[in-house]
Amino acid sequence: MSKRKKQVCVIGLGHFGWELAVALADTCEVLAIDRSPDLVSEISERVHRALALDIHDEAALSSVIPEDIDEAVVSMGESLESSILSTLYLKRLGVPVIRVKALTDDHAIVLRQVGATEVIFPERDTARRVAAQIINPNMLDFVPLGGDYQVMEVVLPDALYGKTLGQLNLRARYDVLVIAVRRPGTEGLDFLPGPDFTIEKADILIMIGKGRDLIKLQESG
Numbered sequence: 354m355s356k357r358k359k360q361v362c363v364i365g366l367g368h369f370g371w372e373l374a375v376a377l378a379d380t381c382e383v384l385a386i387d388r389s390p391d392l393v394s395e396i397s398e399r400v401h402r403a404l405a406l407d408i409h410d411e412a413a414l415s416s417v418i419p420e421d422i423d424e425a426v427v428s429m430g431e432s433l434e435s436s437i438l439s440t441l442y443l444k445r446l447g448v449p450v451i452r453v454k455a456l457t458d459d460h461a462i463v464l465r466q467v468g469a470t471e472v473i474f475p476e477r478d479t480a481r482r483v484a485a486q487i488i489n490p491n492m493l494d495f496v497p498l499g500g501d502y503q504v505m506e507v508v509l510p511d512a513l514y515g516k517t518l519g520q521l522n523l524r525a526r527y528d529v530l531v532i533a534v535r536r537p538g539t540e541g542l543d544f545l546p547g548p549d550f551t552i553e554k555a556d557i558l559i560m561i562g563k564g565r566d567l568i569k570l571q572e573s574g
Contacts, residue, residue, distance in 0.1 A: 358382045362418060362425040362448075363400075364408060364439050366392040369454060369475050370428035375399050384417070408435055411442045418443070424450040427469075433460055437467055444468025501563045504532070508557060510573060519548030527570045529562030 359381045363374040366387040374385045374396060383400040387393055390405040397403040408414055408429075418425075425448045429436035436453055437460075443451050444467060453469040455461040461472040513521060523529050533542040534550065535557040542559070543550070552558070560567060 359423045360384070360419055360421060362386065362422055362443075363428065364425065365428035365436075365454075366396060367428060370426070371396065373426060373428065384419070384422075386414075386417070408439045408442070411438075411445075414439070414442050415446055418446050418448065422448055424448070424452065426452045426454075426473075428454040431456065433463075436460075437463055440464055440469050441467040501565075502561060503564050503567065504559065504561050505567055506535075506557050507560050507567065507571065508555075509552060510571065511554070513573070514552055514554045514556075516552060517548060518546060518550050518552070521552070523560075523570065527562065527573075528566050529560050529570060531558050531560050533559040535559065 361377050361381045362384040363370050363377070364386045366374065366385060366389070370385075370387075371392070374383050377383050378400045383402070385393065385396050385400045385403040386406050386408065387403075388405065388407055393403045393405040404417055406413055406417065425443050427436050427439045427443070429439065433456060436455075440451055440453050450470045451468055452471045452473055453464045455464055455472045455474055461469075461474075464472050518531060523531060531546060533544045534546050534552075535542050536553065537555045537557075560570075562570075
């Protein structure tokens, strides 16, 4: 029995919405919605379903959103009113997860008040990722968490290779934790490696900690 694909609705086919819808279509059933028939026509062969729709019409939106939809993403470009209304309507429809692109901090506040599960700042988030990689190129990728904590892929300085995690004692020295290790040439990850795990050159450590502590670790070599 095949596993049910996640059903995701993407509203707004600007640059962000378009790329998101196409990327999701590889593994999800994507319903793409935009008021532009031309954009809908262009993307129609790349997603499960595409519709031209005026999202200001709550009844029309209600008629096309599946009852078992898993998530919705609202990316309405420069239209604050449209994104707010879409979020409100999706919340009324009972969509369990609603992610919305925001333009300003005030816009984000309103979106959360009307039902957004998560507010997205694509340009801001991308800028922060690039900045982190410029500041320290060994930080390959990161996921921001609350309280300045981050989950980050880290390549350790050369001076730290050949030692066990117990010898490195990263928790005591830098207040960071290694939650997994990706070793080039092998499949999968070594999750929760023990103190006897030896770090080899080119190993990528998936770590959790505060950004400043992870940077301090990087600079230790």
